[in-house]
Amino acid sequence: MGITKRFPGVVANSDIRLSVRKGTVHALVGENGAGKSTLMKILYGMQKPDEGTIAVDGEQVTFSSPADAIARGIGMVHQHFMLADNLTVLENVVLGSEKLHGIGGGARKKIKEISDRYGLNVRPDLLVESLGVAERQRVEILKVLYRGARTLILDEPTAVLVPQEVDALFSNLRELKSEGLAVIFISHKLGEVLSVADEITVIRRGTTVGTAVPSATTPRQLAEMMVGSELPTPETAESTVTDTPVIEVKSLTVYAAGGASLGAESEPTAGGLLGDLAPATGTAKRVLDDVTFTIHAGEVMGIAGVEGNGQTELIDALIGLKNADSGTIGFLGDDITPWATRKRREKGIGYIPEDRHRHGLLLEAPLWENRILGHVTEKPNAKGIWLDIKGAQADTRRIVEEYDVRTPGIDVTAASLSGGNQQKLIVGREMSHKPKFLIAAHPTRGVDVGAQAAIWDQIREARREGLAVLLISADLDELIGLSDTLRVIYDGRLVADADPATVTPEELGSAMTGAASGHLEHVEEAADGAESTVENGADSTVENADDTAAPEDEAR
Amino acid sequence: MKKFDKERLLLAVAGPVMALVAAILLTSVVLLASGKNPIEPYNLMLQQIGYSDVQVLIINQASMYYIAALAVALGFRMNLFNIGVDGQYRLGAVMTAVVGAHVALPAVLQVPLLLLVAILTGAFWAGIAGVLKVTRGVSEVVATIMLNAIATSLILYLTQTNTWGVQVGNNMTTGIMKKSGWIPGIDLGSDVGEIYGLVFLAAIMGVLYWLVLNRTRFGFDLRATGESESAAAASGVDAKRMTLTAMLISGGVAGLAGLPLLLGDSHTYSLTFPEGLGFTAIGIALLGRNNPGGIALAALLWAFLDKASPALDYATPVAYQKEIATIMQGLIVFAVVISYEVVRTWGLRRQQKRVGEELAAAARNNSEKKEVAAR
Numbered sequence: 001m002g003i004t005k006r007f008p009g010v011v012a013n014s015d016i017r018l019s020v021r022k023g024t025v026h027a028l029v030g031e032n033g034a035g036k037s038t039l040m041k042i043l044y045g046m047q048k049p050d051e052g053t054i055a056v057d058g059e060q061v062t063f064s065s066p067a068d069a070i071a072r073g074i075g076m077v078h079q080h081f082m083l084a085d086n087l088t089v090l091e092n093v094v095l096g097s098e099k100l101h102g103i104g105g106g107a108r109k110k111i112k113e114i115s116d117r118y119g120l121n122v123r124p125d126l127l128v129e130s131l132g133v134a135e136r137q138r139v140e141i142l143k144v145l146y147r148g149a150r151t152l153i154l155d156e157p158t159a160v161l162v163p164q165e166v167d168a169l170f171s172n173l174r175e176l177k178s179e180g181l182a183v184i185f186i187s188h189k190l191g192e193v194l195s196v197a198d199e200i201t202v203i204r205r206g207t208t209v210g211t212a213v214p215s216a217t218t219p220r221q222l223a224e225m226m227v228g229s230e231l232p233t234p235e236t237a238e239s240t241v242t243d244t245p246v247i248e249v250k251s252l253t254v255y256a257a258g259g260a261s262l263g264a265e266s267e268p269t270a271g272g273l274l275g276d277l278a279p280a281t282g283t284a285k286r287v288l289d290d291v292t293f294t295i296h297a298g299e300v301m302g303i304a305g306v307e308g309n310g311q312t313e314l315i316d317a318l319i320g321l322k323n324a325d326s327g328t329i330g331f332l333g334d335d336i337t338p339w340a341t342r343k344r345r346e347k348g349i350g351y352i353p354e355d356r357h358r359h360g361l362l363l364e365a366p367l368w369e370n371r372i373l374g375h376v377t378e379k380p381n382a383k384g385i386w387l388d389i390k391g392a393q394a395d396t397r398r399i400v401e402e403y404d405v406r407t408p409g410i411d412v413t414a415a416s417l418s419g420g421n422q423q424k425l426i427v428g429r430e431m432s433h434k435p436k437f438l439i440a441a442h443p444t445r446g447v448d449v450g451a452q453a454a455i456w457d458q459i460r461e462a463r464r465e466g467l468a469v470l471l472i473s474a475d476l477d478e479l480i481g482l483s484d485t486l487r488v489i490y491d492g493r494l495v496a497d498a499d500p501a502t503v504t505p506e507e508l509g510s511a512m513t514g515a516a517s518g519h520l521e522h523v524e525e526a527a528d529g530a531e532s533t534v535e536n537g538a539d540s541t542v543e544n545a546d547d548t549a550a551p552e553d554e555a556r
Numbered sequence: 557m558k559k560f561d562k563e564r565l566l567l568a569v570a571g572p573v574m575a576l577v578a579a580i581l582l583t584s585v586v587l588l589a590s591g592k593n594p595i596e597p598y599n600l601m602l603q604q605i606g607y608s609d610v611q612v613l614i615i616n617q618a619s620m621y622y623i624a625a626l627a628v629a630l631g632f633r634m635n636l637f638n639i640g641v642d643g644q645y646r647l648g649a650v651m652t653a654v655v656g657a658h659v660a661l662p663a664v665l666q667v668p669l670l671l672l673v674a675i676l677t678g679a680f681w682a683g684i685a686g687v688l689k690v691t692r693g694v695s696e697v698v699a700t701i702m703l704n705a706i707a708t709s710l711i712l713y714l715t716q717t718n719t720w721g722v723q724v725g726n727n728m729t730t731g732i733m734k735k736s737g738w739i740p741g742i743d744l745g746s747d748v749g750e751i752y753g754l755v756f757l758a759a760i761m762g763v764l765y766w767l768v769l770n771r772t773r774f775g776f777d778l779r780a781t782g783e784s785e786s787a788a789a790a791s792g793v794d795a796k797r798m799t800l801t802a803m804l805i806s807g808g809v810a811g812l813a814g815l816p817l818l819l820g821d822s823h824t825y826s827l828t829f830p831e832g833l834g835f836t837a838i839g840i841a842l843l844g845r846n847n848p849g850g851i852a853l854a855a856l857l858w859a860f861l862d863k864a865s866p867a868l869d870y871a872t873p874v875a876y877q878k879e880i881a882t883i884m885q886g887l888i889v890f891a892v893v894i895s896y897e898v899v900r901t902w903g904l905r906r907q908q909k910r911v912g913e914e915l916a917a918a919a920r921n922n923s924e925k926k927e928v929a930a931r
Contacts, residue, residue: 321789342792351790359790362783364904373780374791376773385772408914411564415904416911 016052016208018201020151025173025183027193030203030226030448036186039203040153043184044076045069056151075149077140079156083128090124093143100146114145118175134165138172151182158192162306163476163509170196189475190219202226223449240298241484245330246468247295247318247437252327254288254313254492287313289492291327295437297466300459302483302500304476304508310492311472312354315441318470319351320344331437346377350435352426352443354472356419360426363415367407368396370414371429378433399428404454420447427455431462438462441472456482476505488512567903572843572850574899575891582891583884597868597876604864612749617859618852619758619816620830624837625855626765627678627810629846631696633769634782634802640685640700641810642834643707644678648811649818650711651677653825654720656733656818666736670819671812678811679804681707686803690796696803704834715825722824729826739819752820761809762848778802810834839889845896861885 016039020026030036041047043054045063053060056072063069066076083092094100094107101107108124115122120138128136137157144152154173158166173183173196187193193200193214200212202225210225288310295301305311316322318329320341328337336344345351351374353359361370372381372392380391396410403424407417414422427443440459444452459469459482473479479486480500488496488511496511584594604610624641631638638644652674661669685699715721715728722731739753769775780788781798789795813833818825840858844851865881 319790320792340792340794341789342794345792353790358784358786360787362780362787365779365783369776372776373787376776376780376791382773385774387771387773387776389771406915408911412907412911413904416908 016203018208020182020184021199022150022182023177023180024198025177025185025196027185027187027197027200028203029187029190029193029200029222035203035207037155040076040155040184040186043069044074044153070147070149073148073150074153075144075147075151076153077137077144077155077157081136081140083136083139085129086127088125088127089122089131089139089142092128092139093124093146097147100148110146111142114142118145118179119172134161134168137161137169141172149181151184152176153184153186155186157185158187158189162512163505166192190222191477194219194222226449239484240464240466242297242299242466244297244466245294246297246299246332247470248328248330249291249293249318250328250330252288252291252314252317252329253286253325254317254322255325256285256287287492288317291492291494293487293494295468295470297436297468298463299484300463300469300471300482302471302473302479302486303489303494304473304479304486304512305489306512307474309489309512311441311489313492314489315351315354315439315470315472318439319349342377345374348434348436350430350433350438352423352430352438352440354441354445356422356426361414361422364413366413367400367405367410367417367425368393370425371396371399371410373429375429375433395432399425399432403428403458404451420451423447424451424455427458431458435462435467437468437470439470439472442474443471444473444475444478476508479508480505563903563907567899568845568847568850571845571896571899572854572892574895575843575888578891578895579884579887582887583880586883587880592876593874596874597880600868600871600876601861601864601881604867605860608744608748610863612744612751613863614856614859615755616749616752616816616820617862618855619752619755620813620833621837621840621855621858622758622852623761623816624810624813624833625840625844625851626761626848627806627813628834628837628841629844629851630765630769630806630809631802632782632841632846634778634798635785636799636802636806637697638682638685638700638803638806638810639697639838640682640703640707640807640834641813641837642832643700643704644681644807644810645813645833646711646829646831647681647707648674648678649814649829650714650730650825652815653730653733653818653823654714656737657720657731657824660734660736663736666734667739667819670737671815674811674815675808676811679808682803682807682810683800686800686807689803690800711825715827724826727826727828729824731824733819733823737819738823741820750820752816754816754820757812758816761812762852766848813837836885839885839892842896843888843892858885 016035018026018028018039028036028039038047042049042063045066045068048062048064054063055061056074061068061072063072069075084095087095090108090111091103093111094103101110111122111124114120115124118141120142122135122138122142128139131139141152141154157169161169170192173185176183177198185193185197194217195214197214200214200217200222202209202212202222204226212222212225291310291314293301303311303314313322317324320336320339320343324337328335330336331344331347331349334347336347339347351360357363360373362373365373368389369392372387375381376387380388380395382388383391393410399405400407400410405417405421405424405428407421414425417425423443423445424447430438438459443459444455447455456478459467459471463469471479471483480503483500486498486500486503486508487494488498488508490496490512498508498511580598587594587597605614624645627641627644628638652670655673656666656670659666659669681703682700685694685696685703688694688699689696713719715730717723717728720730721728723729741750741753741755743750769779777788777791777793777798780791781793781795781802785795788798814829817830822829836858840854841851843854843857861881861884865878868876868878868880
């Protein structure tokens with residue numbers, strides 16, 4: 001099959017050419033905002049091209065809805081899963097395609113058949129809410145195959161997976177391609193792209209800049225193709241850690257809000273754990289359990305963990321969105337546990353939120369109002385009780401300039417920028433107030449390679465000047481590359497520590513699933529004053545070998 | 557940059573204009589369906605604007621609508637639906653009337669006292685809903701609706717003769733207020749009428765509303781909370797306190813809504829005191845897009861429909877039902893809600909697209925320049 005496409009003048013796509021052959025995995029890489037998503041939406045019939053054509057099996061087609069695309073054998077697995085939690089796998093797969101094989105035995109047989117054929121290992125009668133992230137993804141893939149797709153589009157499928165799960169996904173993909181299907185694989189992670197793809201197409205600023213063959217390409221070359229220039233050298237790992245503690249967290253514990261008993265009931269596997277975890281409080285689940293750590297001036301502490309193991313609660317407790325149920329948070333000698341969020345921010349805690357749309361931006365407000373957000377009481381945004389609009393606007397222009405936020409002006413709404421540019425604005429805003437402690441949650445999530453390097457540089461530079469950083473990220477390379485110390489969070493506890501100089505992503509990955517809790521044996525202890533606190537977390541860890549699937553469940 | 561500003565203004569106007577056009581067309585359809593001339597009623601109503609006594613009626617009525625709508629809009633700006641403006645302004649008016657009838661201070665003190673009583677009463681009544689929401693999570697919609705009903709009963713009690721009521725013929729009043737609390741209006745002659753003095757208060761409140769919301773830190777926090785509660789919380793806004801504060805301010809403003817009439821004309825609260833102002837104000841705030849200028853226009857439009865429509869009943873040679881205006885008001889609210897959502901999503905998408913285009917164009921220019929340089 002071949003798809004050729006040409007359409008100048010659309011949002012971010014002009015004159016894109018892409019052809020995908022049967023039986024191959026074709027990777028599509030490019031900066032954020034380069035136009036990958038738009039292209040995929042066009043291929044899947046969600047948007048129409050202004051110009052250009054799509055051909056499937058040599059036949060020219062026009063899609064006016066995803067249904068047309070599906071009828072032509074094109075299916076899409078979205079980045080955010082579209083499954084109904086309270087239905088079974090079977091019901092989710094059948095939903096909307098009841099006509100194909102009915103809703104009963106016929107459908108079940110078909111699902112089994114597809115599952116076996118491609119090694120997807122999907123059990124049709126489980127409730128989706130009981131599945132982990134990786135299983136849900138396989139259900140999504142099966143859903144698409146069930147509808148007869150011969151071309152699969154996977155949008156950032158590895159973003160939510162740990163390394164082991166990524167390997168499993170890749171073997172599924174190889175299975176698919178050996179059956180003659182075509183897979184279009186969108187990813188930021190160049191290493192993965194090189195390991196799984198047969199061909200790679202690079203998109204830059206809305207147009208295809210070239211194709212590459214994985215066997216003859218290095219990640220660096222690929223990244224340079226994406227950015228269009230040579231990359232800055234990453235990492236000069238010169239330690240800037242001082243012995244001035246900036247943030248001292250002691251025995252921080254937070255209980256799940258509201259339905260704690262509900263949580264216990266819906267998690268049969270956690271039943272045994274609960275007795276150990278919360279003997280004093282009966283059924284309340286501890287989403288953060290006795291967390292203790294210290295971050296010094298000039299130190300970046302990375303936290304690794306599968307999403308949903310307490311990272312969000314830790315961030316909320318540090319920025320003041322959640323109150324600690326017990327334990328204290330010290331900041332430059334003050335006990336800030338009772339402080340409100342505003343006071344914490346005024347005193348120098350910077351915050352790059354994990355979900356920038358929910359916590360970092362007013363999407364429908366202009367950029368300069370977003371510049372004010374979070375710092376409304378500080379210069380240059382305010383004079384007394386009045387807003388200093390001129391000052392805020394001038395400073396927004398400076399941020400746009402210095403942080404290379406690509407926008408036609410500061411009066412456009414935040415929603416009209418691409419994710420990477422939104423993030424650059426947030427980073428610029430937080431850094432402009434010279435924070436002493438920065439909470440950086442997924443600072444480069446959904447950000448292109450160029451912006452990623454820029455954001456890393458910003459963090460490193462501030463670190464040199466004595467900034468303490470709590471880095472939470474799903475990108476293990478980022479964690480290892482940027483951190484001075486590493487911790488692993490699992491089920492609300494800091495269960496392991498590692499030295500970023502020696503640890504590998506695989507080792508971290510297995511610790512994240514709870515399989516290797518306590519000290520990572522072959523890893524030297526982190527070489528700073530934080531060890532005593534680590535033992536705290538490690539000693540009380542509950543080892544449970546049968547429980548490796550639990551974090552995924554909780555992640556949902 | 558200017559271009560995006562201009563476009564925003566255009567989009568802001570497009571919503572109400574679309575809504576009005578749609579409402580007028582639909583009203584014409586109703587007229588046609590009932591076998592009436594679909595255009596003549598508008599003519600008749602527009603002719604009314606020419607009479608100066610109608611003008612005065614419109615302005616006076618609009619001032620009350622305006623204050624009440626500001627109260628509603630303030631809630632809207634932070635996603636609070638204060639349906640209780642109705643109860644708040646009626647209770648505010650009753651308490652003001654009672655205090656005004658029993659306290660006699662010199663005018664310089666009496667007038668501020670009366671305003672304060674109105675504000676505090678309104679704020680107190682709205683505050684109940686605010687406290688319930690903050691401490692118990694009770695939806696302010698439910699609480700304020702209930703409080704409206706309770707206010708009605710409370711007012712009946714307060715106006716009984718054995719509390720503060722004074723019977724005048726068939727009418728229950730709160731007694732005539734002391735003269736020092738009367739606010740003189742602008743007399744335009746006996747056949748034209750008098751413009752309430754507190755019309756100016758309404759105007760000042762409009763300016764204040766704009767100033768507080770757009771130029772102060774507090775206003776920014778309030779708007780941020782309305783646009784994204786989670787982002788506002790992360791930025792350091794105490795959501796509970798903001799909810800309570802906004803509710804109190806909204807109620808305080810609402811408490812003033814009945815005062816132009818009370819202090820300017822009736823000088824007593826009686827059974828004939830207008831009701832339902834608070835509900836009308838919701839439609840006006842919607843039509844005015846919570847913007848002080850827009851609300852002023854919307855309040856004038858509403859007052860015009862109110863005051864010009866009675867003439868339809870007496871029109872010659874063919875009379876029309878004055879309820880046509882009510883139908884139109886209803887249709888406007890409908891059309892406004894729909895057209896705003898359409899314009900909003902369309903505008904947002906259009907801007908995203910244009911930003912994308914401009915960036916792509918800039919990128920193209922850059923790369924072309926580079927190629928030229930390379931040669």
